[in-house]
Amino acid sequence: MWKELSSAFEKYPARLSVAVKMIELGLRVGDDGKIYCGDLKINDASLAKVAEVDRRAIKSTIKSILKDEKLSNIFKNIIPAGTLLKNIAQNIGLGVLEIEVNHKNYGILTEVSKLIYSKKINIRQAYANDTHMNENPVLTIITESPIPGELLKEFLKIEGVTRVSIY
Template sequence: MWKKISHKFEKYPARMNVARKIVDLGLRVDKTGKIYCKDVLISDVALSRSVGVDRRTIKSTVDVILKDQQLSEIFENILPAGALLKNVARSLDFGIVEIEAEAGNPGILSQASGLISAEGISIRQAHAGDPELEENPRLTIITEKPIPGKLLSKFLEISNVKRVSIY
């Protein structure tokens, strides 16, 4: 997806940063040029502070998005991924496994979930970072109970897995 977006902003790094932040946060640009997180209006000022640009850059980025059919189809339909439970998993006695792998290799989620399922553990949540947006994308799996340490070596046996952390 990012390849379809980035070339439209490559001459304007500040606008590129705004577009990246909008995608990263799962914000949506409506037909009137307003920016939303689900049904919550996000002010240009708040977004500009977050990105480190002035609000005119937000406006010009939104203008580019709305004038381009492909961009508007993408940005008008983005939804936030929802709350990732990673930061509260320990407080809830959930398990966490983070897997860093070579980007673009199929089957990692399938194999990891198979290992977890074989232990009789349910998965509460899974989130895979986008390799086009993140330098080191990670697969984060939240489970109903902690993951046994004996699975560490099994996760590392999955093809193209570089690192595994179990919390």
């Protein structure tokens, strides 16, 4: 997908910024040429502000997307991921684990899950930043109960893990 985006918008950095922001926020292009988050129509000016582009870049990005079959198939089918519980987890008794990884990030979710399972803690959510969009991607895991601090050293032993935070 990133190759298609880079290729389609290589001469248009503002359009690329819009497309990346749309993916980041889970925004799709509707058949009517409007932008949506789920069924909620998004105002062009609002998206332009958050993408730090002129409002005209929104319209030109949509036109470019709709003209390209591959991009159209991608952007017409984006679904927002839903609520990430990270910022409210402590308020509702959940645990938060954030793990920053480097380029050797294969199997980290599996290894982290095994350690959490070893303490008989259920995972409610797992969210990972896209390695193509983030220089230092972070895996965020929300658990049914707080993770014991004793696991901190165990998480740091996993190959590819550069930083661990437990909340």
